[in-house]
Amino acid sequence: xxxxxxxxxxxxxxxxxxxxxxxxxxxxxxxxxxxxxxxxxxxxxxxxxxxxxxxxxxxxxxxxxxxxxxxxxxxxxxxxxxxxxxxxxxxxxxxxxxxxxxxxxxxxxxxxxxxxxxxxxxxxxxxxxxxxxxxxxxxxxxxxxxxxxxxxxxxxxxxxxxxxxxxxxxxxxxxxxxxxxxxxxxxxxxxxxxxxxxxxxxxxxxx
Numbered sequence: 001x002x003x004x005x006x007x008x009x010x011x012x013x014x015x016x017x018x019x020x021x022x023x024x025x026x027x028x029x030x031x032x033x034x035x036x037x038x039x040x041x042x043x044x045x046x047x048x049x050x051x052x053x054x055x056x057x058x059x060x061x062x063x064x065x066x067x068x069x070x071x072x073x074x075x076x077x078x079x080x081x082x083x084x085x086x087x088x089x090x091x092x093x094x095x096x097x098x099x100x101x102x103x104x105x106x107x108x109x110x111x112x113x114x115x116x117x118x119x120x121x122x123x124x125x126x127x128x129x130x131x132x133x134x135x136x137x138x139x140x141x142x143x144x145x146x147x148x149x150x151x152x153x154x155x156x157x158x159x160x161x162x163x164x165x166x167x168x169x170x171x172x173x174x175x176x177x178x179x180x181x182x183x184x185x186x187x188x189x190x191x192x193x194x195x196x197x198x199x200x201x202x203x204x205x206x207x
Contacts, residue, residue, distance in 0.1 A: 049115070050121075075155050143179060149181070
């Protein structure tokens with residue numbers, strides 16, 4: 001398979017317009033679209049082909065409410081580390097789309113899966129976590145290509161979420177994802193636009 005310059009430009013456009021979305025419309029997402037996203041996520045690379053990510057689609061309102069309550073508690077704790085001025089800036093940020101996102105997914109990593117037979121993770125056990133991260137990023141790009149938005153809620157207590165969902169021993173919380181139709185599209189990170197942290201480039205130094 002040989003890709004074209006047009007393919008490269010399309011990929012770059014998807015990457016540039018992939019944002020951490022927090023503002024969602026409440027419109028439902030078509031089930032056929034969600035199935036395409038699920039299948040695309042399975043294309044993600046993983047160490048030893050272990051595919052350690054474990055996904056749960058969260059539809060129960062009581063579970064969603066409990067996640068939101070945990071976010072609010074953790075958000076208050078996170079705000080407390082800043083001085084007064086920075087705390088006000090922090091609290092002004094919208095850091096989650098939990099109220100409106102029609103699709104919510106909780107992601108765990110199985111830390112000792114039988115699949116893969118241990119290949120590639122004896123020296124770097126974190127490769128399992130990295131595999132899950134790549135799967136999430138694959139989903140993120142696929143969602144953007146479907147004109148959907150995805151946002152990651154990281155202000156949660158990992159052990160609290162593991163207990164809340166009653167996951168098996170050895171499953172580690174990785175991410176809580178909000179998915180849906182974004183209220184608006186933007187090619188600039190919201191934290192850059194809000195003045196919290198600019199989007200800076202990185203270097204590839206030679207050694």
